[in-house]
Amino acid sequence: MGADPPVTSTPAAVPQTAASVPAVVLTGLTKQFGRFAALRNVSAQFVAGKLYVILGENGAGKSTMLRAIAGLLRPTSGGVSVFGAEYGGPDSGRWIFGQLGYMAHPSLLYDEMSAMENLIYSARLYGVDDEARCAAAIALVGLDPGLKRPVGQYSQGMRQRTSLARALLHDPRLLLLDEPFSNVDVASARGMVQLLSRMRDSGKTVFVVTHQARLLAQAADEFVWIHSGNIESRVTTLDLEAVQ
């Protein structure tokens, strides 16, 4: 990933139809941790219904950007709006959180509870009281909802898939996924890509931070290259040689 990012189309703002409100708008987004600037004055618009792949070196600011979009980081300056509503804005409340599903690098799951117990609890945080829906979400990622073992005894790949099921559970319009394929076997990862493609086809907006860009070479609508805390380029096709 040390090579210059491939530019197969001119970096440009994504065209926007009059009818569409962007799924995500970043306006001069800056995030500093002490003296280190993880994001530097990032401004971008991302239209709804696309699958975006966020690429870049370690420490480039990919996960920080995702966490800022998820509302988990307060920007040092600038702002984030999701479907037209800003965090902390007078009209947003906690409504924004109902629109997004977030999958982090850690699992966000209780190790002592089974996948089903984790999902039932998580669903109730969104006011969803439907165990069948939890079972369906687990089955959707290729796991057995009847598995009684605590998540702490799962393989890393199974935990990743359970974590994805948790993010999908409340049917969010925006999915923010940080390294969803890490430690997942190739067949399962391909299954996850197909699932994400179906999500995108159904109108959801999907952001995937990954170092395994090849998996998404066909499925993604746009590849967003981040370098030193800023968006360096946005391209529609991936130069496979550059991500060797």
Place this chain on the structure above:
Amino acid sequence: MSLPPAAIAAANPTRQAEPRVPKVLFVTLMKDLRLEWRSKDAINSMLFFALLVVVVFSFSFDPTGDDARRIAGGLIWVAFLFAAVVALNQTWAREIRNQVLDAYRVSTAPPNDLFLAKALGNFLFVTVLEVVMTPLFVVFYNLRVIGPAYLLPVIALLGTWALVVNGTFFAAISLRTRSREVMLPLILFPISIPALLGMVEATKIVLTGESSAKFWIVLLAVYDLVFTTVCLALFETVLNAE
């Protein structure tokens, strides 16, 4: 760059009011009780710690009946306070493993439901501790209540809530500090002094039957009210602190 409300509404045809989640407090409390039932981390540590305090103190002093009644209030509450810190540290430790707390932060659930669920969970744990340990205190210190015994449960409930509401809040504050297990007592003990004084004095008065415990009980009630309000008002800020 927030859009005008009309534009947001037009762009979000299915937008509704924030979902009402009246069950969040209850399900979070039940989740915590289930996790504790499986691990027994907090309750075992608290019981052993409190038991040690009782035994060590009983060897350190040789109290006669009167002396025992005068010092028992202090010993009991100091034992409960120290033991409660063990549970309070465990409360949030579970939430930072695998960053589970972030899952709550990005949900639509109200932050204060999380705080109240944690505080109620701790209240139950410390109450169980008190129910188990109080008979041991009575036996070890040969206690007999001279004043109005019916006030003891009232003092216990108010005092326990004073400990756990602040403890839960300050445990959340010290969550992201490097040495949080040391940090919690450093913050909690000084701010608990008025409540501790109220509990100890009220318990001593009831045990000895010397005067009225009304002032101390009212002090405890006011302390609970003020700190519960302050904690609820500030918890969202603490939860989202970086």
